[in-house]
Amino acid sequence: xxxxxxxxxxxxxxxxxxxxxxxxxxxxxxxxxxxxxxxxxxxxxxxxxxxxxxxxxxxxxxxxxxxxxxxxxxxxxxxxxxxxxxxxxxxxxxxxxxxxxxxxxxxxxxxxxxxxxxxxxxxxxxxxxxxxxxxxxxxxxxxxxxxxxxxxxxxxxxxxxxxxxxxxxxxxxxxxxxxxxxxxxxxxxxxxxxxxxxxxxxxxxxxxxxxxxxxxxxxxxxxxxxxxxxxxxxxxxxxxxxxxxxxxxxxxxxxxxxxxxxxxxxxxxxxxxxxxxxxxxxxxxxxxxxxxxxxxxxxxxxxxxxxxxxxxxxxxxxxxxxxxxxxxxxxxxxxxxxxxxxxxxxxxxxxxxxxxxxxxxxxxxxxxxxxxxxxxxxxxxxxxxxxxx
Amino acid sequence: xxxxxxxxxxxxxxxxxxxxxxxxxxxxxxxxxxxxxxxxxxxxxxxxxxxxxxxxxxxxxxxxxxxxxxxxxxxxxxxxxxxxxxxxxxxxxxxxxxxxxxxxxxxxxxxxxxxxxxxxxxxxxxxxxxxxxxxxxxxxxxxxxxxxxxxxxxxxxxxxxxxxxxxxxxxxxxxxxxxxxxxxxxxxxxxxxxxxxxxxxxxxxxxxxxxxxxxxxxxxxxxxxxxxxxxxxxxxxxxxxxxxxxxxxxxxxxxxxxxxxxxxxxxxxxxxxxxxxxxxxxxxxxxxxxxxxxxxxxxxxxxxxxxxxxxxxxxxxxxxxxxxxxxxxxxxxxxxxxxxxxxxxxxxxxxxxxxxxxxxxxxxxxxxxxx
Numbered sequence: 091x092x093x094x095x096x097x098x099x100x101x102x103x104x105x106x107x108x109x110x111x112x113x114x115x116x117x118x119x120x121x122x123x124x125x126x127x128x129x130x131x132x133x134x135x136x137x138x139x140x141x142x143x144x145x146x147x148x149x150x151x152x153x154x155x156x157x158x159x160x161x162x163x164x165x166x167x168x169x170x171x172x173x174x175x176x177x178x179x180x181x182x183x184x185x186x187x188x189x190x191x192x193x194x195x196x197x198x199x200x201x202x203x204x205x206x207x208x209x210x211x212x213x214x215x216x217x218x219x220x221x222x223x224x225x226x227x228x229x230x231x232x233x234x235x236x237x238x239x240x241x242x243x244x245x246x247x248x249x250x251x252x253x254x255x256x257x258x259x260x261x262x263x264x265x266x267x268x269x270x271x272x273x274x275x276x277x278x279x280x281x282x283x284x285x286x287x288x289x290x291x292x293x294x295x296x297x298x299x300x301x302x303x304x305x306x307x308x309x310x311x312x313x314x315x316x317x318x319x320x321x322x323x324x325x326x327x328x329x330x331x332x333x334x335x336x337x338x339x340x341x342x343x344x345x346x347x348x349x350x351x352x353x354x355x356x357x358x359x360x361x362x363x364x365x366x367x368x369x370x371x372x373x374x375x376x377x378x379x380x381x382x383x384x385x386x387x388x389x390x391x392x393x394x395x396x397x398x399x400x401x402x403x404x405x406x407x408x409x410x411x412x413x414x415x416x417x418x419x420x421x422x423x424x425x426x427x428x429x430x431x432x433x434x435x436x437x438x439x440x441x442x443x444x445x446x447x448x449x450x451x452x453x454x455x456x457x458x459x460x461x462x463x464x465x466x467x468x469x470x471x472x473x474x475x476x477x478x479x
Numbered sequence: 480x481x482x483x484x485x486x487x488x489x490x491x492x493x494x495x496x497x498x499x500x501x502x503x504x505x506x507x508x509x510x511x512x513x514x515x516x517x518x519x520x521x522x523x524x525x526x527x528x529x530x531x532x533x534x535x536x537x538x539x540x541x542x543x544x545x546x547x548x549x550x551x552x553x554x555x556x557x558x559x560x561x562x563x564x565x566x567x568x569x570x571x572x573x574x575x576x577x578x579x580x581x582x583x584x585x586x587x588x589x590x591x592x593x594x595x596x597x598x599x600x601x602x603x604x605x606x607x608x609x610x611x612x613x614x615x616x617x618x619x620x621x622x623x624x625x626x627x628x629x630x631x632x633x634x635x636x637x638x639x640x641x642x643x644x645x646x647x648x649x650x651x652x653x654x655x656x657x658x659x660x661x662x663x664x665x666x667x668x669x670x671x672x673x674x675x676x677x678x679x680x681x682x683x684x685x686x687x688x689x690x691x692x693x694x695x696x697x698x699x700x701x702x703x704x705x706x707x708x709x710x711x712x713x714x715x716x717x718x719x720x721x722x723x724x725x726x727x728x729x730x731x732x733x734x735x736x737x738x739x740x741x742x743x744x745x746x747x748x749x750x751x752x753x754x755x756x757x758x759x760x761x762x763x764x765x766x767x768x769x770x771x772x773x774x775x776x777x778x779x780x781x782x783x784x785x786x787x788x789x790x791x792x793x794x795x796x797x798x799x800x801x802x803x804x805x806x807x808x809x810x811x812x813x814x815x816x817x818x819x820x821x822x823x824x825x826x827x828x829x830x831x832x833x834x835x836x837x838x839x840x841x842x843x844x845x846x847x848x849x850x
Binding site: 126130134137138140141144145148149178179181182184185188208211212215218219222223226229231232235238241242245246249250253254255256257259260261262263264265266267268269270271273291293297298299300301302303304306307308311360363364366367368370371374375397399400402403405406408411412 | 514515518519540541544547548551552556557558559560563566567568571573575576578587591592593594595596598599605612625626627628631632638641642645646647648649650651652653656657660666668669674678697699702706709710713714717718721722724725726727728733735736737739740741742743746747752755756758759760762765812813814815
C-alpha cells in the first residue's frame with residue numbers, strides 16, 4: 091500500500107497540523123490566519139483519513155482495528171482542535187468537542203464484536219427516531235397545550251442532539267391551515283426629506299427563485315405573534331382611532347366590531363428582535379440616497395403586510411389577487427439609524443392601517459390607503475396651492 | 480441469516496438469495512431475525528449512490544444561491560446581525576411545563592447548541608473563503624470525488640448556514656439536512672461517482688480480472704436506506720396528522736389556500752391565473768377539484784407510512800408521492816424542496832431497478848452486463 095492510501099499517515103499528518111496550531115495558539119496567539127488554516131486543513135485531512143479507512147474496510151476487508159484506530163486518531167484531531175481555538179470561537183469549540191465524543195464512541199463501536207455492534211446500531215436508531223418523534227409531537231396543537239411527556243422528553247433528552255444536527259422539525263407543512271403570506275414594506279426616510287420604499291419579497295428584485303423563497307422566510311420570521319393580550323385594550327384602541335382622526339389626512343378608524351386579533355398584531359419578542367435587526371440591516375444597505383453620500387437616514391418605518399388570499403368568489407367576479415384591499419398592513423414601528431424603536435408608545439404601533447374602498451358611490455374604485463397616509467406619502471395640499479376644498 | 484454472522488460493514492458471505500426470501504429454516508417469524516433481516520441484510524448501493532449524486536448537486540445549488548447576498552445571510556451586519564445571533568444562541572430562555580397541576584413553567588436553559596463557523600468569521604474575505612470551500616465540497620459530493628469526505632464537509636457546511644441564518648430557512652433546508660445526515664453515514668460513492676471510476680481504472684491498471692465488476696451489496700447501504708425510509712414515513716405522518724387539525728383540510732378548501740397564494744404560486748403568469756379564474760367560474764368543478772386535491776394529499780400522506788411497505792402497493796405510493804411533489808414544485812414554486820422530497824422517496828425504490836434503469840436506458844449497457 092502506498093503512503094497516499096495509508097489512513098494512518100493521513101491521521102498522523104492531521105494530528106501534527108492541529109498540534110502545530112495548538113503550539114502557535116500558545117506561543118503567538120495573534121497569528122490567527124495561519125492557525126485557522128492549519129486547523130481547517132488538519133481537520134479535512136483527518137476526515138479524509140477516516141473516509142479512506144472506511145473505504146478500505148468496505149472494499150479490502152481491512153481489520154476493524156485499523157478503522158477503529160483511525161477513528162480514535164480523528165477524535166484526537168478534533169480534541170486538539172478544540173483546545174487550539176480562541177475562546178471567542180465558542181460555538182466551534184462546542185462543535186469540535188462534540189465531534190471528539192462522537193468519533194471516540196464511533197471508534198469504540200468499530201472495535202465491538204458484531205452482535206454488540208448491531209445492538210448499538212439499533213440503540214442509535216431508537217434514540218434518533220424517538221428524538222424526531224418528540225420534535226414532531228412537542229408542538230402545541232390549535233388552542234391546546236402540547237403533550238407534557240413529549241415536551242419534557244424533547245427538552246431534557248433530545249433537544250441538544252436535534253438542535254445540533256438541525257433535525258428538529260415538526261414537518262407541519264401547510265397545517266393546520268394554509269395561511270396568507272406576510273410581506274415587509276419599509277419606508278426609508280432621509281435627512282433631506284427624500285425617501286425610498288423597500289419591499290420584500292420582490293420577484294423582480296430576487297436574482298433567483300431560491301433567494302425569493304428565503305426572503306419570504308425572513309418576512310415570516312417577523313410574524314410570530316405574542317401570546318399576551320394587550321394591556322388596556324380599550325384605551326389603546328381609542329388612542330389609535332383618535333390619533334387617526336387627528337391625522338391629516340385622516341387615517342381610517344378601526345371598527346370595534348372587528349376582532350382584536352385582526353386589528354392588532356403585536357409580535358412576540360423573537361419577532362420584535364428580528365424586526366429591529368432588519369431595520370439595522372436596512373440602515374447599512376441604504377445608508378444614503380443614491381448619489382448623495384452626505385445625506386443619512388432619519389428613520390425607517392416598517393410595515394408588516396398580510397396579503398390575504400383572494401377568495402374563489404372574488405376571483406369569479408373578476409377581482410384581482412393584487413387588489414389593494416387584500417393587503418392588510420400593520421405598523422411595526424419607526425426605527426432610528428441604530429435600529430432602535432423610536433417610540434414604543436406610538437398610538438399606531440402594531441395596529442392595522444386598513445386599505446379600503448371609498449364609500450362614495452360616485453368613486454367606486456378609489457381606495458383609502460391608510461398605509462400611504464401614515465407613511466406620509468399622501469399629504470393634504472392647501473386649497474390656495476390648488477388642493478381640493 | 481442469523482444474528483452475529485456478519486458485521487454491518489461486511490459484504491454477504493454467500494449468494495444473495497437471503498436478501499429477499501425467507502431463511503432456509505423458515506424461522507423468519509422470530510422477531511430478532513426479522514429485525515436483523517430488516518436492518519442488516521446487504522443491499523446494492525445504486526439507490527443510495529443516486530441519492531448521493533442528487534443530494535450533492537442539490538446542496539451545491541442551495542449553497543450557490545447564498546452567493547447572491549452572502550453577507551446579508553451570514554455576515555455580521557446581515558438580516559440577523561452578530562449581536563442578535565449571539566442573543567438567540569445564548570440568551571433565549573426555554574421553558575417546559577412543570578410536573579404539577581399548575582400552569583407554571585420552568586426555565587430550563589437560555590442557551591442552545593447552535594454552532595456555525597459564520598458566528599465567528601466577521602471578515603467578508605474569510606466568509607467568502609469558507610463559502611467557496613463549501614461549494615467545492617458540494618460539487619465534489621455531487622460528482623462523487625472523495626465522496627465520504629466531501630459529504631461530511633457538505634453536511635458541516637450546510638449546518639453552518641442553517642444555524643447562522645435561522646430566519647431565512649424553510650422546509651427545503653430541513654429536507655436537505657436530513658439527506659446530508661444520512662448520506663454522511665451511507666457508502667454513497669460506491670457507484671455513479673468519480674471515486675468508483677477511478678477505482679476501476681486502478682484495478683484495471685493493476686491487472687485485476689474483475690476490474691469492471693459492479694459494486695457488491697453492503698449491510699451499511701441497507702441500514703441507511705431503512706433509516707431514510709422510516710424518517711420519510713414520520714415526515715408524511717406528521718404532515719398528515721397536523722393537516723387533520725385544520726378545518727380547511729376537512730371541508731376541502733385548503734388547496735385553494737395553497738394554489739391562490741400570490742407570493743408562492745405563479746399567479747404572475749397569466750395562463751395560471753386564467754386557469755384559476757376558469758375554475759372559480761365553475762363552482763361544481765372547483766369544488767370537485769379542490770376536494771379531490773385535499774383527499775389525495777390526506778390519503779397519500781396518511782396511508783403512505785403503512786402501505787408503502789407492501790410490495791404490491793409500493794410503486795403506487797412512490798408514484799403518488801412523486802406526483803404530489805412534482806405538483807408542489809410546479810404550482811407552488813418550491814422546486815428545490817420538491818426535488819429534495821423526491822430524492823428522499825427514492826429510498827423506497829429497489830437498487831436493482833435503479834441499476835437496470837441507469838445501465839440500460841441512460842448508459843446504454845446491454846442487459847447481460849448488469850446482471
